[in-house]
Amino acid sequence: MEKRIHSKKTHNLTYRHYLYHFKWPLVGFIFLLSFLTFIQMNLTTIFVSNTIQEQQQIEQFNRNVIYPIDILNNNNSVNINYYFLEKDKLKFIDDTHAVNKKQKIILPLIKDQSTSKSYLILEYTHVFGQPRFCSHTNEQIFGKICPYTNCEYTCDQTHENDTHVLLMHKRDLNYKKLNSMKRNFEQIWLLWHDEPNENSPQINQFKFNWTITYRTSAEASIGAYGMTIVKENPWSIEQFNSWIDEQFIKRHNQAVWFVSNCQPQKRLKKFHSLRRFYSIAAFGKCISSNESFSLNAQSQSDSKCHRQSSCEKNYLTKSKFYLAFESQTCTDYITEKLWRTLALGAIPIVSGPERENFMRIAPPHSFIHIDDYTSDKQLAQTLNFIATNRSLYEKYHHWRRYYDVYHEAKDLDPYRFCELCYRLNTNKQRIWYENINDWFLDKC
Ligand SMILES: *[C@@H]1O[C@H](CO)[C@@H](O)[C@H](O)[C@H]1NC(C)=O
């Protein structure tokens, strides 16, 4: 007992003595420590929390997407292979549905061919009545950065019996010729078709093996109408802020719509009901001149404006929103309407395929889906909030710091054909479409 008290006392004395002896260095040290902690905290709030918040914001909207999302870890050296692998995860899900619905047959491919060979693709039909890639070099077709370099493309029809792939464009098919063909079942019949709504059951008599089209379940689907790519040099926060400042002021609180096809009626109805609550400048042959401008829509000069004209572009770059309404609800049918809007700096208001379809390929938090709103009034109110509140407006453009979009064929085709070459090199399945018509019409 005594020993313990004694030892405690001794310890206390030593401790106090020690403190007393080093009091000034200690005060200095504590001061320095507080100072460092303060600096550290500030730096952390400025840099780390900002990045974490952005990361969370981006990841929150990025389950099941094709493009890379770990861009905030300064990892923007992304290989195309990344897109192929992510796409294949989603393809697997969609293929399972297609197989269950007996639209597609997928079996293991047993082949005893060496893996290091090259693959020949024959342009077997024209594409919209014209030869498509016949005078292109391999690099132009498959792209400069395609990691697979062993695919060749030809239009020389004498190769019809010795190519791996016969590429056939749906609009240019000659059914009679196909019917009389003696088929080599190791040769892949590849159907190219970018439209969903051509109900033609007679196409089911031909069992195509692969497709190149907009559906994720297709053997080549990346970049059918557009794609989200990683910016080589991300925008700094200053660059982003000055872009937002400029656009927020320059663009009117209104939506633009160009429509050349009066079908479906549902789409026109939506426009008619929405224009009662929100400013829309609308053009196209289905819009009568007294409907071109609704409410207090700005810059009412041209009531005749053509799609993809400079006049249209002018409206698109002066308005905050664009009605990127698809003509169909078909699965994955997302066209240049979305991509062009994004490329020209407006926020697309989308309808047609489900939100999940858009989420997979559109940049994070980049669009407004009309299915998310129970009434046009509610949608109009939201549009008003976004157009008048800078911090809300900014949220829909945040992706622009890290991503760009491609929407022109010249940029997209190399991705499409590189994916085809990837598929040829990695495929381990025997595939054919048992009911390709149904497959195209999914959710149409
Ligand atoms: C960068 O991303 C690629 C693909 O997303 C990944 O394979 C690679 O490991 C990443 N590198 C680093 C340093 O995180």
Ligand SMILES: *[C@@H]1O[C@H](CO)[C@@H](O)[C@H](O)[C@H]1NC(C)=O
């Ligand atoms: C391809 O094979 C078919 C029959 O097997 C034959 O009729 C045709 O002439 C061949 N084509 C070429 C270019 O050799």
Ligand SMILES: *[C@@H]1O[C@H](CO)[C@@H](O)[C@H](O)[C@H]1NC(C)=O
């Ligand atoms: C536009 O004019 C047509 C007749 O020309 C009329 O039926 C329609 O109701 C008018 N629309 C509006 C919004 O005034």
Ligand SMILES: *[C@@H]1O[C@H](CO)[C@@H](O)[C@H](O)[C@H]1NC(C)=O
């Ligand atoms: C703008 O929106 C934000 C939410 O993003 C909200 O916190 C803020 O109060 C809004 N500002 C105004 C002026 O309404």
Ligand SMILES: *[C@@H]1O[C@H](CO)[C@@H](O)[C@H](O)[C@H]1NC(C)=O
């Ligand atoms: C291509 O489809 C046909 C038609 O059913 C099938 O018999 C053949 O095995 C398929 N070939 C490949 C390589 O997938």
